[in-house]
Amino acid sequence: xEIRTGLLTITMAxxxxxxCQIVEAAKKRFSHFGYGKTTMAEVAADCSMSPGNLYxxxxxxLDIAECIATEDYERHLESLRKLALAPGKSARDRLxxxxxxxxxxTYHKLEKDPRAYExxxxxxxxxxxxxxxxxxxxxxxxxxxxxxxxxxxxxAIPDKEITAEMIQAATMKFRYPQLWSKLTLxxxxxxxxxxxxxxxxxLCGTSREGARTEAAA
Amino acid sequence: xEIRTGLLTITMAxxxxxxCQIVEAAKKRFSHFGYGKTTMAEVAADCSMSPGNLYxxxxxxLDIAECIATEDYERHLESLRKLALAPGKSARDRLxxxxxxxxxxTYHKLEKDPRAYExxxxxxxxxxxxxxxxxxxxxxxxxxxxxxxxxxxxxAIPDKEITAEMIQAATMKFRYPQLWSKLTLxxxxxxxxxxxxxxxxxLCGTSREGARTEAAA
DNA sequence: AGATTGAACAATTCGTTGATTATTCAGAAA
DNA sequence: TTTCTGAATAATCAACGAATTGTTCAATCT
Numbered sequence: 264x265e266i267r268t269g270l271l272t273i274t275m276a277x278x279x280x281x282x283c284q285i286v287e288a289a290k291k292r293f294s295h296f297g298y299g300k301t302t303m304a305e306v307a308a309d310c311s312m313s314p315g316n317l318y319x320x321x322x323x324x325l326d327i328a329e330c331i332a333t334e335d336y337e338r339h340l341e342s343l344r345k346l347a348l349a350p351g352k353s354a355r356d357r358l359x360x361x362x363x364x365x366x367x368x369t370y371h372k373l374e375k376d377p378r379a380y381e382x383x384x385x386x387x388x389x390x391x392x393x394x395x396x397x398x399x400x401x402x403x404x405x406x407x408x409x410x411x412x413x414x415x416x417x418x419a420i421p422d423k424e425i426t427a428e429m430i431q432a433a434t435m436k437f438r439y440p441q442l443w444s445k446l447t448l449x450x451x452x453x454x455x456x457x458x459x460x461x462x463x464x465x466l467c468g469t470s471r472e473g474a475r476t477e478a479a480a
Numbered sequence: 481x482e483i484r485t486g487l488l489t490i491t492m493a494x495x496x497x498x499x500c501q502i503v504e505a506a507k508k509r510f511s512h513f514g515y516g517k518t519t520m521a522e523v524a525a526d527c528s529m530s531p532g533n534l535y536x537x538x539x540x541x542l543d544i545a546e547c548i549a550t551e552d553y554e555r556h557l558e559s560l561r562k563l564a565l566a567p568g569k570s571a572r573d574r575l576x577x578x579x580x581x582x583x584x585x586t587y588h589k590l591e592k593d594p595r596a597y598e599x600x601x602x603x604x605x606x607x608x609x610x611x612x613x614x615x616x617x618x619x620x621x622x623x624x625x626x627x628x629x630x631x632x633x634x635x636a637i638p639d640k641e642i643t644a645e646m647i648q649a650a651t652m653k654f655r656y657p658q659l660w661s662k663l664t665l666x667x668x669x670x671x672x673x674x675x676x677x678x679x680x681x682x683l684c685g686t687s688r689e690g691a692r693t694e695a696a697a
Numbered sequence: 698a699g700a701t702t703g704a705a706c707a708a709t710t711c712g713t714t715g716a717t718t719a720t721t722c723a724g725a726a727a
Numbered sequence: 728t729t730t731c732t733g734a735a736t737a738a739t740c741a742a743c744g745a746a747t748t749g750t751t752c753a754a755t756c757t
Binding site: 325425426428429430432433434435436443445454455457458460461462464465 | 608642643645646647649650651652653660672673674675677678679680681682
């Protein structure tokens with residue numbers, strides 16, 4: 264029994280390492296030639312295996328891309344969480360930091376890297392649920408931020424999950440910036456700044472001063 | 481001189497009536513068979529003229545479509561203006577009515593009428609500035625509403641044009657509903673309701689009661 | 698027995714060709 | 728002269744065969 268489990272964990276670890284190898288090979292190919300221009304045969308050859316063998320580790324080509332995207336996205340999520348719970352900052356500022364980070368990341372990613380853009384559109388097109396999964400993950404972070412702010416007595420939001428949804432709806436334009444408008448990053452940042460001011464303070468906002476950020480830079 | 485101007489206005493009026501005839505013929509064809517499936521030759525035949533003659537009245541096929549769209553859009557603008565300045569309603573309610581009307585109109589237009597959807601996408605693709613022109617028109621209405629509200633002492637908004645831009649940015653998702661999400665109209669209405677609540681009252685909104693609209697219906 | 702292969706299969710993409718159609722313009726008609 | 732025509736042109740589109748490529752699986756190897 265010990266030997267059996269030992270063998271099992273070894274093969275599991277092996278499997279994982281092979282998966283990893285495949286992902287690394289695909290990452291190189293995708294970022295170099297693009298998703299469409301790399302073939303499964305090439306990825307397999309890079310891993311010194313047959314094309315068919317890839318399918319023991321991934322259901323299909325698109326799943327390799329998804330794996331790569333998810334790896335990257337989860338790093339991004341962590342950086343968002345860090346911003347959301349940054350100590351010594353008001354909830355307002357943290358919310359702002361969160362949304363600005365989101366805007367800047369997607370902007371730069373899609374702007375300077377046509378390969379990343381290609382992968383994003385393919386995944387979005389072929390797996391519509393993926394975008395929803397990402398949104399849900401970010402809502403969790405909003406809720407964590409709200410919980411924390413509430414604990415500290417900063418603000419009291421009745422339905423945090425709903426409020427998070429509404430903030431997402433209102434900032435859609437800044438989440439997939441170049442699908443929408445061909446605005447430059449500075450212009451987008453100015454707009455996001457204005458929208459946030461409205462969202463936080465409302466139309467007849469009381470505290471209309473403390474909102475000068477680095478957006479004007 | 482009198483005769484000259486007389487002749488001129490007559491030919492102008494004639495030209496306009498021919499333009500009108502062309503637009504009517506195209507409208508029938510476009511709504512029946514779609515923009516892509518109707519040919520200039522057919523429109524010309526419907527007007528008992530040669531294809532070439534169409535180009536004395538319109539620079540191209542797309543301009544006929546644009547003319548039709550604009551005609552329709554200007555009716556819509558008028559109905560928006562009516563809502564914006566409706567007497568006996570608070571600025572808040574009028575703003576809400578405006579945005580809900582906008583959502584419902586585009587939703588129904590694009591939902592039930594694939595021809596309208598086709599024309600919208602073709603124009604949006606071929607004439608990117610057109611969407612901007614529409615947005616600018618609607619901002620004017622927002623500003624009129626704000627001016628009116630200010631006169632009545634309801635609210636005081638410092639930079640009305642900017643605020644209008646921000647409201648548009650925050651409600652993008654509801655302006656081209658089906659390009660974004662495949663949400664149903666009731667869900668969209670609930671979301672718009674929530675976003676408006678945030679926009680008007682802010683995150684820690686004070687007056688969280690008077691916001692029950694027909695959105696729940 | 699389980700892991701791996703690579704030829705076979707099916708789906709997709711690609712490039713070419715032919716037809717359709719928007720647009721132009723030299724000339725006819727008014 | 729001004730208005731209009733319709734054949735000529737050029738751009739776009741549709742179709743279809745060929746080639747490529749994602750995926751499967753019977754056979755092979757370890």
